[in-house]
Structures are given as structure tokens and as C-alpha cells.
Amino acid sequence: MAVSCCVLALMLLSPALSAQDAFPADRLMEVRLWMAPADWDDLRRQPRPPASVYCGDCLAKPARHPFTVFPARLEIDGEIFERVGVRKRGLVDSVDSERPALKIDLRRFGKGRLFRGLRRISLSNAKADPALVRQCLSLRLFAAAGLPAPRCSFVRLRVNDLDLGPYVHVETVDRRFLRRYPDLAEGALVRGTISDFRRAWLGAFLCKSGCDDDVKGRLAALAEVLEKAGSLTADSLASLLDLDAYLDHWALESLLLHQDGYSGNANNFFVAFDRQGRMVLIPWGLDDGFPFFMSDQRLPHVIVGAMLPWRLVREDALRARLEQRIEAMLDKVWNEDELAREAMRMFSLVYPALPEARRGRALEELEDVIDFVCARRSQYQEAAQFGWSDEGPLQETPCESCPSPSVRP
Numbered sequence: 019m020a021v022s023c024c025v026l027a028l029m030l031l032s033p034a035l036s037a038q039d040a041f042p043a044d045r046l047m048e049v050r051l052w053m054a055p056a057d058w059d060d061l062r063r064q065p066r067p068p069a070s071v072y073c074g075d076c077l078a079k080p081a082r083h084p085f086t087v088f089p090a091r092l093e094i095d096g097e098i099f100e101r102v103g104v105r106k107r108g109l110v111d112s113v114d115s116e117r118p119a120l121k122i123d124l125r126r127f128g129k130g131r132l133f134r135g136l137r138r139i140s141l142s143n144a145k146a147d148p149a150l151v152r153q154c155l156s157l158r159l160f161a162a163a164g165l166p167a168p169r170c171s172f173v174r175l176r177v178n179d180l181d182l183g184p185y186v187h188v189e190t191v192d193r194r195f196l197r198r199y200p201d202l203a204e205g206a207l208v209r210g211t212i213s214d215f216r217r218a219w220l221g222a223f224l225c226k227s228g229c230d231d232d233v234k235g236r237l238a239a240l241a242e243v244l245e246k247a248g249s250l251t252a253d254s255l256a257s258l259l260d261l262d263a264y265l266d267h268w269a270l271e272s273l274l275l276h277q278d279g280y281s282g283n284a285n286n287f288f289v290a291f292d293r294q295g296r297m298v299l300i301p302w303g304l305d306d307g308f309p310f311f312m313s314d315q316r317l318p319h320v321i322v323g324a325m326l327p328w329r330l331v332r333e334d335a336l337r338a339r340l341e342q343r344i345e346a347m348l349d350k351v352w353n354e355d356e357l358a359r360e361a362m363r364m365f366s367l368v369y370p371a372l373p374e375a376r377r378g379r380a381l382e383e384l385e386d387v388i389d390f391v392c393a394r395r396s397q398y399q400e401a402a403q404f405g406w407s408d409e410g411p412l413q414e415t416p417c418e419s420c421p422s423p424s425v426r427p
Contacts, residue, residue: 061105065113066084089127101130121141159357163351209224215237273348
């Protein structure tokens with residue numbers, strides 16, 4: 019596939035959008051931070067070792083970030099913000115000392131202004147995705163399916179005189195995000211990082227806003243339903259979960275082979291509550307979708323690891339509904355030509371900003387994405403039956419024994 023030629027051609031075809039859009043589709047926004055050099059060095063070197071996340075009873079409390087917020091001057095798309103807060107972000111694998119992922123809070127040190135309706139800017143270093151297109155392409159599918167999903171675009175980041183190249187700008191999931199969805203706007207918001215609807219895992223949920231005893235009770239009630247012996251029915255979930263929305267969410271995670279989301283690793287998701295108090299899942303951290311695979315490799319049709327899909331997949335009626343939703347997603351949103359064109363269009367934006375040393379690997383990764391897009395439908399169609407044998411085991415606790423403290427002689 020002559021990807022480079024397609025990339026050059028598509029650079030001329032991007033549609034123009036309003037300059038006021040916080041997530042422009044036709045260009046990289048320019049983001050520049052001015053920080054004290056010592057602060058920048060401290061920020062980028064701050065570690066988050068796995069033991070700090072998985073040590074001891076790691077499910078008893080949320081995995082809170084350990085990073086310091088530093089003051090900075092921000093220029094974004096020509097707008098100046100004199101004093102904002104900047105910190106490193108990431109759980110374990112995305113933490114990096116050369117190109118750290120960043121969270122910028124425009125009101126950290128006072129009321130301040132918003133940037134085109136945004137208070138927080140979340141910049142992903144796409145460490146797991148050298149092509150940088152996987153997150154935005156995945157979120158495009160969730161949005162096309164009518165599910166709540168963060169907006170996504172690209173920026174070029176400079177810190178002082180250092181050019182860090184292209185980053186992925188993913189909309190922060192907060193109360194401002196919920197306002198775009200009227201049915202969720204007045205509800206609570208909970209973050210799931212290594213969290214699941216099991217009683218032993220509920221302590222790991224982090225309340226972001228609006229949580230009260232009713233919200234905690236609903237999380238516990240869903241865990242109780244899922245952990246109860248016997249059959250599971252749609253009626254038993256009706257008052258707690260928007261089941262149709264979750265089946266669509268699960269179908270897309272499976273199509274994308276997004277292993278590091280809720281349905282797989284019980285990770286990287288948010289839970290919002292609609293006007294009826296039902297839970298709705300919101301995706302996050304989708305930079306592992308559209309993975310590389312060998313041509314003779316048998317890929318799973320369904321991602322199963324967390325408690326909810328693990329129970330649903332064992333009920334014939336609910337399993338049939340998921341199968342219908344996957345087929346609907348293939349018909350409704352999985353348009354191979356459109357996805358391949360969109361992947362190349364996105365790549366045409368970030369490619370010129372990549373350092374020469376990263377361009378070859380990035381092109382290879384883009385080919386992997388497009389190969390996956392083109393092959394995924396046939397993997398379902400060619401199977402004699404749906405791959406339920408690949409439903410997978412229930413995710414085990416990730417907690418490990420804490421390392422012994424070093425003893426000085």
C-alpha cells in the first residue's frame with residue numbers, strides 16, 4: 019500500500035472548520051508552555067512506578083495521581099493565559115520523562131478564562147501508538163454510534179524552546195463534557211481506573227462530581243446483581259444500567275480489540291448517570307485499538323474480562339443481543355473505506371510535525387491500523403460461528419505484595 023502517496027494527496031483534502039473550534043479537524047493547534055526550567059525538569063522526571071498503583075490492597079481506594087502541579091504561561095492557538103497549572107498525567111505505561119503526557123488546568127491558580135469552553139486541556143503522548151491516530155479514530159466510531167465520547171484532535175507542543183512534536187488532544191471528561199449530553203448533564207460522574215462492578219473492587223472508583231450515597235448505592239446494587247448466583251436477565255439490570263448503550267459500547271470495544279478498556283481490563287472508563295439514575299459508560303484511553311496482528315492469527319470476536327461482560331456473555335438471550343449489536347455496528351459505523359481515509363487524513367496532519375527518526379515507525383503503524391480496519395469484518399464473516407470460545411477468564415485482582423522497605427546496614 020502506497021501510504022506515503024495517499025498521505026500527500028489527503029493533505030489537500032481536509033475540510034475547513036471554524037477557527038473557534040477547540041478540536042479542529044483540519045490542522046494541528048499550536049500549544050506552547052513557558053515554565054521555569056527547574057519546574058519542567060521536575061515535572062517530566064516525576065515517576066509513577068507500578069508498585070505505587072498495584073501495591074497492597076490496591077482496590078480499596080482510587081488510584082490517585084502523585085504528580086505536582088506547576089505554574090506555567092500558556093499560549094494555545096494564539097490565545098495567551100498568563101498563569102495556568104500543568105502536571106504530568108498517565109497511569110504506568112504512558113508515563114514518560116522525555117515526552118510526558120500533560121494535564122493543563124486553566125483555572126488552577128484563579129478564576130481565569132476558558133479556552134473555547136474548556137477548562138482543562140488533556141494532552142496524550144500516544145506512547146503506545148506511534149501513528150497517533152488510534153484514539154481519535156476510535157472515538158470517532160463511538161460518536162458515530164450515538165454514544166457519549168470525548169472529542170479528539172491534534173496539537174503541536176512546545177515547552178520553552180523544546181519542540182515535543184505532535185500530541186493527541188482528548189476532551190477531558192468532566193461536568194463540562196456532560197453538558198453536551200442533556201440526559202447526563204445533571205448526573206454524577208465516576209472514573210474507573212482498575213475498577214469493576216464487584217464488591218471487592220468498588221473502592222477503586224473515583225468520584226469526579228455529584229456523588230452521594232445514592233450513587234454509591236447504585237454501584238453496589240449493580241455489583242450485587244452481577245455477583246448473585248443464578249441467571250441474569252435484562253429486567254434485573256433495567257433500573258441500574260442503560261443496557262442498550264452498554265451493549266453498543268461493548269460491541270465497539272470488541273470490534274476495536276480495545277483490551278485496555280472496561281470490558282477487557284476493567285480500566286480506562288467513566289461512569290455517568292442519566293435522568294433515570296441508570297449508568298452509562300464513557301470510553302477513555304483508546305490508544306491500543308486497531309492492534310497489529312499476524313495474517314494467520316485468530317483474533318477474539320468479543321472482549322471479556324470485567325464482571326459485567328463476563329456475566330452477560332453467559333446468558334443466551336443477552337449474548338444474542340450483543341451479537342446483533344456487533345452486526346449493527348459493522349453495518350452502521352464500520353465503513354472500511356471511510357475509516358481508512360480518515361486514518362490517513364489524521365496522519366497527514368501529524369506526519370509533518372514528527373521528527374525524522376519517528377516517521378518510519380509511524381508509517382508502519384498506520385499500515386497496521388488500515389490492515390486491521392480492512393480485515394476485521396471478514397474475521398466475523400468467515401467464522402463458522404461467533405467466537406464465544408474466546409470469551410476469556412474473569413480479570414483477576416491486579417494487586418501485588420508491597421516491596422519490602424530497604425534496610426540500611
